[in-house]
Amino acid sequence: MPRRGREQAPQSAFRDPMCYLLMSLVVVKKAAGMVTIQSKFIGDFKLGDNVCYNLDVVGVLYRRFNLAEGAERRLLCKPIIVLLASVVEAALYDFHKRVKLFTVEGVKNLTTETINYIRGAKIDDFAKYIDSAKRQKLFGSADDEFYEKMHDLRKLRNRIHIQNEKNAAPRDERNAFTPEAKRRAEQVVEKTLKTLSAKFSRDHDQVGDFILPWTAHFD
Numbered sequence: 761m762p763r764r765g766r767e768q769a770p771q772s773a774f775r776d777p778m779c780y781l782l783m784s785l786v787v788v789k790k791a792a793g794m795v796t797i798q799s800k801f802i803g804d805f806k807l808g809d810n811v812c813y814n815l816d817v818v819g820v821l822y823r824r825f826n827l828a829e830g831a832e833r834r835l836l837c838k839p840i841i842v843l844l845a846s847v848v849e850a851a852l853y854d855f856h857k858r859v860k861l862f863t864v865e866g867v868k869n870l871t872t873e874t875i876n877y878i879r880g881a882k883i884d885d886f887a888k889y890i891d892s893a894k895r896q897k898l899f900g901s902a903d904d905e906f907y908e909k910m911h912d913l914r915k916l917r918n919r920i921h922i923q924n925e926k927n928a929a930p931r932d933e934r935n936a937f938t939p940e941a942k943r944r945a946e947q948v949v950e951k952t953l954k955t956l957s958a959k960f961s962r963d964h965d966q967v968g969d970f971i972l973p974w975t976a977h978f979d
Contacts, residue, residue, distance in 0.1 A: 795972040797953045800961035803858035808967030811850055815971055818843050822973040838937040844945040845917030848910065848952050852889035855898075855956060869959050870896075886914045899955050906951065913948050916941060947977045954978065 802808035818840060825836045859867050859878040867875070874896045883892050893899060894907040915928055916936060930936050953970055 793973070793975040795950060795974065795976045797950075797970040797972065798957050798961065799967040799970050800964060801855070801956040801959075802967050803854050803862060803962070805964075805966045807850055807854050811847055811970060812968045814843055814847055815973075818847075819971065819973045833939065834934065834937075837939060837942045838933065840942055841913070841916050841937055841945045842920050844942075844949045845913045847949055848913065849886045849889065849917070851952055851956055852886070852893060855960065856883050856889060856892065858960075865962070867960055886917070887911070890914065898959075899951060906948070909944055909948050910952075913945050916945070946972070946974050950977050 799808050821836055821840050825833055828836060856878055859875055878892065883889060890907060890910045894902050899906050919928065919933065919936060950972055
């Protein structure tokens with residue numbers, strides 16, 4: 761049985777020779793620069809399927825980004841960054857939910873102190889997930905700048921609300937959603953998913969691999 765979660769290209773796309781050629785070029789470009797991460801750490805399989813779906817959407821945006829130039833590339837940064845931030849939030853939400861609810865199976869590589877803290881605390885939004893991860897040193901020491909990068913990405917994600925009620929800087933979105941911010945978002949997503957996969961995997965094969973459409977930032 762194939763893994764769940766991957767979108768399949770419509771068969772009609774391969775009937776037109778020119779369409780087939782273009783799609784072949786895209787596939788080669790994608791294969792030349794992508795990161796594949798096992799999703800075995802996921803507790804909620806449907807959430808995992810939806811992460812796969814959103815990464816498929818990101819893949820489409822990246823293919824357009826790679827073909828675009830100048831101003832169009834800049835415009836594509838916002839939807840890419842917002843979706844990447846949502847993937848990080850979903851992964852952290854799923855991890856904390858596993859710790860709280862999977863009392864029989866448990867979660868390997870966690871101390872009793874960490875498990876008790878997560879089960880006893882009210883950790884129910886993106887900022888609290890990040891602070892909890894920092895407290896438990898899930899992604900490195902507590903003073904690691906990675907956690908600040910996570911918070912920076914969270915703040916950018918919040919700017920899906922155009923009114924920017926908290927007056928986050930810069931006020932102009934064109935200066936907030938930049939190719940450099942996109943690169944930092946990639947790093948946060950990649951390190952988050954790779955770490956969760958390496959340290960907290962389960963014994964299941966229910967969700968498709970997570971495909972990141974860029975060249976790896978980390979080994």
